[in-house]
Amino acid sequence: MIDFGFGVSPSSRINLDSADKEKFNELAIAEPDVLKCMACGSCSASCTAAAFEDTSLRRAILSLQNGLGDDASKLLSHCMLCGKCTMVCPRGINTRHLILSIQKIYSL
Amino acid sequence: MIYLLTTNLQQISPEGIIDRYPNSYNHFVLPFVIGITFILIYLFIGLIRILYHLTGEDRLKLLKSLFNPKTAWKNIKDIFCDCLLHTKIWKRKPLLGYMHSAIAFGWFLLIVVGHIEVWLFAPRHLSGLTEGSLYYPIFYRFFIWINPAHETLRGSVFFFIMDFLLLYVLSGIGLAMFKRVRSIALGMRHTTKPSLADRVALYCLWLIFPLRLLAEGFTADLSGGGFLTRPLNWVFRAFFGNELNFLPTWWAYSICLGLFFVAMPFSRYMHILTEPLLILFRNAGLKVRHPRKGFAEAEIYACSSCGLCLDACPMNVQKKNLKYSSVYFMRFLRRHNKRKTREIAEKCLMCGKCYALCPVGVNSPAIRRAIRETQNNKIQCDYSYLGKYAEKSSENPKSGGKILYFAGCMSHLTPTIIKSVETILKASGQDYEFMDRNEGICCGRPLMLAGRGDAARQTIEANSKIIRNSGCTTLLVSCPICLKIFKEEYSLKGIKVIHYTQFIDSLIKEGKLKVSKSSSAIVYHDPCELGRGCGIYEEPRNVLRAIAELKKASKERDESICCGYSLGTLTLDEKDKAKIAESSVSSLMAENPQEIVTACPMCYRAIRSKAEVPVKDFAEIVCENIENNDKN
Numbered sequence: 001m002i003d004f005g006f007g008v009s010p011s012s013r014i015n016l017d018s019a020d021k022e023k024f025n026e027l028a029i030a031e032p033d034v035l036k037c038m039a040c041g042s043c044s045a046s047c048t049a050a051a052f053e054d055t056s057l058r059r060a061i062l063s064l065q066n067g068l069g070d071d072a073s074k075l076l077s078h079c080m081l082c083g084k085c086t087m088v089c090p091r092g093i094n095t096r097h098l099i100l101s102i103q104k105i106y107s108l
Numbered sequence: 109m110i111y112l113l114t115t116n117l118q119q120i121s122p123e124g125i126i127d128r129y130p131n132s133y134n135h136f137v138l139p140f141v142i143g144i145t146f147i148l149i150y151l152f153i154g155l156i157r158i159l160y161h162l163t164g165e166d167r168l169k170l171l172k173s174l175f176n177p178k179t180a181w182k183n184i185k186d187i188f189c190d191c192l193l194h195t196k197i198w199k200r201k202p203l204l205g206y207m208h209s210a211i212a213f214g215w216f217l218l219i220v221v222g223h224i225e226v227w228l229f230a231p232r233h234l235s236g237l238t239e240g241s242l243y244y245p246i247f248y249r250f251f252i253w254i255n256p257a258h259e260t261l262r263g264s265v266f267f268f269i270m271d272f273l274l275l276y277v278l279s280g281i282g283l284a285m286f287k288r289v290r291s292i293a294l295g296m297r298h299t300t301k302p303s304l305a306d307r308v309a310l311y312c313l314w315l316i317f318p319l320r321l322l323a324e325g326f327t328a329d330l331s332g333g334g335f336l337t338r339p340l341n342w343v344f345r346a347f348f349g350n351e352l353n354f355l356p357t358w359w360a361y362s363i364c365l366g367l368f369f370v371a372m373p374f375s376r377y378m379h380i381l382t383e384p385l386l387i388l389f390r391n392a393g394l395k396v397r398h399p400r401k402g403f404a405e406a407e408i409y410a411c412s413s414c415g416l417c418l419d420a421c422p423m424n425v426q427k428k429n430l431k432y433s434s435v436y437f438m439r440f441l442r443r444h445n446k447r448k449t450r451e452i453a454e455k456c457l458m459c460g461k462c463y464a465l466c467p468v469g470v471n472s473p474a475i476r477r478a479i480r481e482t483q484n485n486k487i488q489c490d491y492s493y494l495g496k497y498a499e500k501s502s503e504n505p506k507s508g509g510k511i512l513y514f515a516g517c518m519s520h521l522t523p524t525i526i527k528s529v530e531t532i533l534k535a536s537g538q539d540y541e542f543m544d545r546n547e548g549i550c551c552g553r554p555l556m557l558a559g560r561g562d563a564a565r566q567t568i569e570a571n572s573k574i575i576r577n578s579g580c581t582t583l584l585v586s587c588p589i590c591l592k593i594f595k596e597e598y599s600l601k602g603i604k605v606i607h608y609t610q611f612i613d614s615l616i617k618e619g620k621l622k623v624s625k626s627s628s629a630i631v632y633h634d635p636c637e638l639g640r641g642c643g644i645y646e647e648p649r650n651v652l653r654a655i656a657e658l659k660k661a662s663k664e665r666d667e668s669i670c671c672g673y674s675l676g677t678l679t680l681d682e683k684d685k686a687k688i689a690e691s692s693v694s695s696l697m698a699e700n701p702q703e704i705v706t707a708c709p710m711c712y713r714a715i716r717s718k719a720e721v722p723v724k725d726f727a728e729i730v731c732e733n734i735e736n737n738d739k740n
Contacts, residue, residue, distance in 0.1 A: 033681075048517045051547035052493040077490040080550035080567060081558050082517040083675045087713055092682030097454075100558060100678065103487045 019067020023105050027064070030101040033093040037061045043085035043095060053078040057085055057095055060102065069106040076102055125229050125263075128253045128330070132233060136250075136359040137243040143366030144242060150373045151381055154409070158385070161402035166394050173392035186387045191380075192216055196467045197416075201295035207287065208467075210280025211313075212380070218273045222248060225266045246365070249324045249331040250358050259332060271334030274324075277317050285314060298424065300415035300435050305374035312368035313377070319361040326354030376413035383468055386410040390469065399449075399478040400441060407470045411438035417462035417472075422670040423455075425691040426684060434462040434472040441475065451679075453479040457688075458557055458676025459636040464666040473676075480559025480678070489563055494549055494570035502577040511540040512580035514594075516587035517550050518709035525586050525709055528727035529608055535734055536620040541578065549574075551590035552597070553637075554675045564597070572598055584611055586727065588638035588708045589675060595642060607638065609648040609707050612730055616651060622735040623655045630729070631659045631701040633692070633715060634668035635708035648707050648726055655733040662698035669695050671706075671714035689718045697721070705729050 003011065027034055037058070044056040055078045063071040076099050085095040159167065173179040189195045192213045198205030226245040227234055230252065233244040244251060254263065283294065291299045302310060324333060325340030333341060372378055386406045394403045413435050423429035432455045440448040453476040463471050513533070519525045533540050549571050552564035575583060575598075582604045585591045594605045615621040632652055638644050645665050652658050663669050672688030693715055696704050704719055706712050707726040716723040724732075 046521065048520075048548070048550055052497055053490075077488075078493060079489070080491075080552075080563075081554045081560070082550040083554050084517050084521055087518070087521055087673070087710070094679065094681060096554070096558065096675070097678045100484060100487070103489070104484070107488060108486065 014066045014068070016067055020069065021067075023069055024064055024067075027101055027105050030105065031094065031098045033091075033095075033098055034061060034064070034101075036091045036093050038091060040090060042088040042090060046084045046088045047079075048082045048084060049078040049080055055079060057099065060099075064102070064106075072102055073106040077107070126253045126255070127230070127251055129251055132240045132244055132251050134250070134355075134358075136355065136362050137240075137247060138362070139359075139366030140243055140246065140362040140369075141366075143369030147369040147372055147381075154373075155385070158402060158405050161398070161405065162394070163397065163402075166392075166397075166402070169394060170389065170392040174388070179391050182391050183388055186391065187384050190387065190468070191383050194467060196469075200465070203283070204287075204294045204296065207280050207283040207294060210276050211284065214273055214277035214280060218270065218277065219245075221266070221269055221273060222246065225270070228266075229263070247358065247362070249327050249333075250354075253330050254332040256332075263332065264334075267332055267334035267337075269334075271336040274317065274321060275336060278321065281314055281317050296415065296419060298415060298418035298430060300376075300413050300418065302413075303375070303439065305371050306376050306413065309368055309371040309375035309377045312364045312371065315364045316361065316368060319357060319364055323354060323357040323361045326357055376411070378409045379412035379468060382406060382409040383412075386468065386470075396471065396474040396478050399475050399482060400444070404441075404475050404478065407472070407475065408438055408441050410468050411435065411442075411470050412468055413439065414467065416465055416467060420461045420465040420667075422457060422459060422461065422672065422688045422691070423680075423684070425687050429455075429684060432456065434466070434470065437472055437476070438470065449479060450483065452476070454483075454678040455680055456677060457636075457670050457672070457674040457680065459670035459674055460640040461636070461667070461670065464640045477557065477559060480557075481561055482559070484559040485562055487560060487563075491563065491566045494566055497547075497549065498570040498573040501574045510580060511538055511582045511584050512543050512575060512578050513540050513584045513586075514543045514548070514551075514575075514590060516544070516585060516590040516709075517548070518589065519586045520544075520548075522709045522712055522725065524728055525712070525725045528725065528731040529584075529586050531731050532608075532612060532615070532621065532727060532734070536615050538620075540584070541580065543574065543578070551587075551593050553589045553593040556593060556597070557676050558678060564593075568593070568597055572600065575600060575603065582606055582611075584608060586709070588635045588641060588644075589710070592637045592641045607642070607644060607647075607707070609638070609644060609651065609726055612727070613647040613651050616654060621730075623651075623730060623733045624735045625654060626656050626733055628703055629657045629659050629699075629701045630703045630705050631661050631696050631699065632664070632726075633661070633671070633696055633704060633706040633711055634664055634666075635706060635711045636668070636670050636674060638707055639668055640666050648705075651726075651730060652705060655730065656703075659699040659701040662695045668692075671708075671711040673710050673714035675710070685714075686718070689714045693718045703729070 039058050039062060041058045044050060044058045047055055049055040054075065056075055060072040060075040063075065079099050081096050081099065083096055089095055162170070192209070194205050194209045194212065197208055223234070223245045226248055233239045234241050287294050287296070291297070321336065321340065324337045326344055328337040328341035329345070389403055389406055396404050398404055415435050417434040418424060418430060421433045423432055432452045437449060437452045440452065456473070456476050458473050458476065460473055463473055511533070513529065515526050549567050551571065552567040555564035555567065580603060583594060583600065584606055585594060586608045588607065591605065591607045594600070612621065616623060630652060632648055634645060649658060661668070669692040670688060671692050672685040701721065703721055704715055704723045705726055706715060706723070712723060712725050
């Protein structure tokens with residue numbers, strides 16, 4: 001892809017070829033539920049930490065799918081693991097373990 | 109010189125007891141001596157190891173507790189009741205209690221009375237190792253000859269007691285063998301799969317006492333015997349003639365004892381020796397600091413592998429999940445199997461039922477949390493916003509309210525609880541403030557359970573600041589998960605932390621809240637954190653009895669089955685959780701109640717998703733039954 005360098009704002013283009021798929025595969029083994037998400041946003045709507053800081057599991061999963069691991073771990077760094085998202089998730093995703101796994105794989 | 113002379117003369121006591129062997133030794137004692145020496149050395153090294161791994165502070169605590177008369181008395185009482193009489197098992201399963209105390213207490217008495225007998229009749233043999241004090245009392249009947257013409261009443265009493273005790277132990281062994289075939293007859297649905305060392309030790313234990321009976325039976329015409337051994341001797345003589353062919357059975361008896369002691373440290377029977385140590389540690393108030401060393405090691409070796417936790421574990425609804433029970437967890441810990449222990453530690457619901465029902469009192473949830481700590485505590489997060497929020501809330505303190513109501517995250521998912529609690533507070537004319545009406549910080553318990561203690565400390569600090577600055581005297585919570593951590597980890601001096609079930613109970617008792625009784629039949633589900641976690645069983649029942657007909661669940665109080673959606677588990681998946689919720693509901697429906705009531709927002713959601721009858725929260729049902737109904 002050619003970058004002409006004329007953009008005013010930084011490019012938001014995502015290059016999946018350069019994304020690190022290893023970590024995502026590792027995550028999918030540690031917590032396969034990450035593949036179940038349908039991005040309904042129930043988790044983000046009920047989030048306790050979201051009242052204070054920018055926190056969203058839905059967006060974190062979306063970022064991971066787009067190969068943006070850093071964004072994902074930033075979005076979850078304020079999480080208090082209270083478990084409300086587990087209770088509301090219509091897909092029955094084990095969100096707490098998913099969050100812990102993302103933090104372990106992408107942040108450590 | 110004189111001493112040697114007396115030994116050679118084979119001192120004859122007034123009762124006509126003569127040492128049959130001048131030096132009181134026969135080769136058959138060797139297996140036993142080797143076994144007992146091995147176990148004594150092993151114990152000594154093990155004890156030093158465990159004490160070495162304790163922190164200095166804990167060692168001091170332990171030392172102090174030993175000299176504190178109150179804990180010293182408690183130690184003696186606990187050791188006697190738990191290790192010998194097994195009162196905990198008696199209370200729940202009498203037949204199992206009889207079985208275990210017959211073997212443990214019976215064996216203990218056999219040893220004690222045997223020593224007393226030697227002390228009375230052949231005291232020389234207790235004086236030192238050269239006199240065989242290590243083995244002589246055990247094989248006393250082999251070494252002596254009693255002149256039948258000189259038998260005294262005192263001697264006969266001991267013959268009777270020893271035979272009676274042997275019968276007592278044998279009845280226990282008989283039950284234990286029957287338990288292997290049909291465990292349910294003794295009240296156990298599932299039993300542990302024994303490991304190889306367990307099997308060796310188990311079969312040795314089964315053989316020890318019948319062999320002792322045989323050996324003493326063979327010798328009864330020489331050593332004398334009671335109502336068991338003497339008739340046995342007549343029968344043997346009738347079959348085998350008058351030959352002295354008893355030496356092989358004494359060999360077999362000694363080999364079984366020796367093998368049992370050698371297999372002991374690698375088998376479940378190590379609990380016999382470790383349990384007293386665990387009791388001392390527990391009464392000294394020590395906590396698990398490392399998942400494998402120090403206190404945890406004492407717990408691991410004190411686990412008796414009895415398998416009572418298999419029946420207790422809520423995950424046992426699915427056979428595949430039986431492997432996550434505490435008994436196997438302890439076994440893998442003992443074998444240093446890091447992969448398996450981690451897997452089990454993360455699967456557990458942390459409902460605490462195995463701990464509550466454990467006859468030894470092994471706190472496996474604490475070890476599971478310690479393992480989670482090693483995995484998850486290093487995760488770095490940004491909690492700077494907590495301090496800022498606490499600062500902001502403290503600037504304009506929520507003044508005036510003597511009662512500060514903290515709903516907690518989960519209650520915010522079930523607004524009916526919050527609404528009902530507020531209605532009750534208003535109806536009883538209480539002055540209160542709502543701590544987290546719009547936003548609030550998590551109590552920290554979920555982080556704690558996930559093994560992120562350091563992170564939990566930050567939320568605890570922030571919340572404590574807000575609570576202390578609010579000027580309240582009572583902190584009212586509607587979520588048992590919060591209640592537990594507020595009680596255990598927060599230092600809120602002068603502030604009473606109270607659950608709404610306790611609060612409503614006291615309101616009714618003080619006459620501030622009047623409720624009317626309806627005719628509906630209800631059942632109460634004990635939430636894990638409220639019941640086993642904080643020991644609150646009576647208060648909610650008091651209130652519920654006042655407002656409806658209270659039915660019983662098949663398992664309740666400390667045996668209540670977790671709703672399955674506990675925050676304790678990290679890896680249990682949705683389907684398994686649903687299965688546990690179903691089993692919890694079916695236990696609640698034992699007496700066909702019309703409604704199910706619980707006092708935890710998590711349980712409320714979980715049970716509601718599976719129950720066919722209406723599910724209500726505790727506050728909700730109280731609210732419905734307030735006299736002069738004033739619901740707004």
